[in-house]
Amino acid sequence: MLDTVIKTKYRNLFVLIFLTVAIAIVLIAYEFHEILAVDSFGENQSAGTAEHQAPVFTIEILEKYVAFLAGIAEIAIVFLLWKTVKDFAELAKVSKLQTEVRFRPWIGPSGNIQPVRDDREDKKKQYAISIKNFGEIPSTAVTAMSVCSETLPKRDLLKSPNVDKFNLGPLLPNMEKRYWIFIDSSLMENAEKGTSSVFIVIYFSYEFPGGKSGYGMISQYDRKSGGFIHKDMWLD
Numbered sequence: 001m002l003d004t005v006i007k008t009k010y011r012n013l014f015v016l017i018f019l020t021v022a023i024a025i026v027l028i029a030y031e032f033h034e035i036l037a038v039d040s041f042g043e044n045q046s047a048g049t050a051e052h053q054a055p056v057f058t059i060e061i062l063e064k065y066v067a068f069l070a071g072i073a074e075i076a077i078v079f080l081l082w083k084t085v086k087d088f089a090e091l092a093k094v095s096k097l098q099t100e101v102r103f104r105p106w107i108g109p110s111g112n113i114q115p116v117r118d119d120r121e122d123k124k125k126q127y128a129i130s131i132k133n134f135g136e137i138p139s140t141a142v143t144a145m146s147v148c149s150e151t152l153p154k155r156d157l158l159k160s161p162n163v164d165k166f167n168l169g170p171l172l173p174n175m176e177k178r179y180w181i182f183i184d185s186s187l188m189e190n191a192e193k194g195t196s197s198v199f200i201v202i203y204f205s206y207e208f209p210g211g212k213s214g215y216g217m218i219s220q221y222d223r224k225s226g227g228f229i230h231k232d233m234w235l236d
Helices: 002-042 047-102 155-159 185-193
Strands: 107-109 114-119 124-133 139-149 164-171 176-184 199-208 211-222 227-235
Touching: 107 199, 107 211, 124 139, 124 164, 124 185, 139 155, 139 176, 155 199, 155 211, 164 176, 176 185, 176 199
Parallel strands: none
Antiparallel strands: 107 124, 114 124, 124 176, 139 164, 139 199, 199 211, 211 227
8 A cells, every 4th residue: 555655656746747848848849939930020120130139039038938947846846745745644544554453463263163072060062262363462361252042142142141251361463262162051952953043152352552352253053064153243
């Protein structure tokens, strides 16, 4: 994006110079045409009068050229200053956007939800999902949340009192951590039989020096593949 702004800036400059030179050439050609016409007319006059008026006429023409070129130069300078200020403003916006996007953590899942084991005592099935910091800045604190539902949930289900929360701690750049999810065995058995569905909402909230962000996802259990399929995702 920076290269595009710079190329546009120099392209406008070249176009301006070309137009200025073209206009100057046209006007000079026109003035020379007028000079030739005057010279032709002057041949019919006396030699002494022509010799006396020629220097004065030449100085007047030069003054016109100087005044015209000075006006063109002033216009060009004003235009270039305006374009320079505008281009620097665009560069500042691009630089700010790159800084906000690049120099911050980006945390999200690095894989799908995977089964781990069955907990016979608590009658829970354990699953796990790996998350990774894809950014260049560490996150000071990551909090994972999850909640299950038999119907397609909305994002605000994360505000219900049944949400499980766990503090995963800080997450460095390119670092991965696993978050464990526990689902009632009865819900999974019904989903495997096809008598009901199992949806799970997972949300990762993470903090960094520049602020706070989050990644959320909704997945549904697919009994044919034996895994979870993503139905929705969002960034905060």
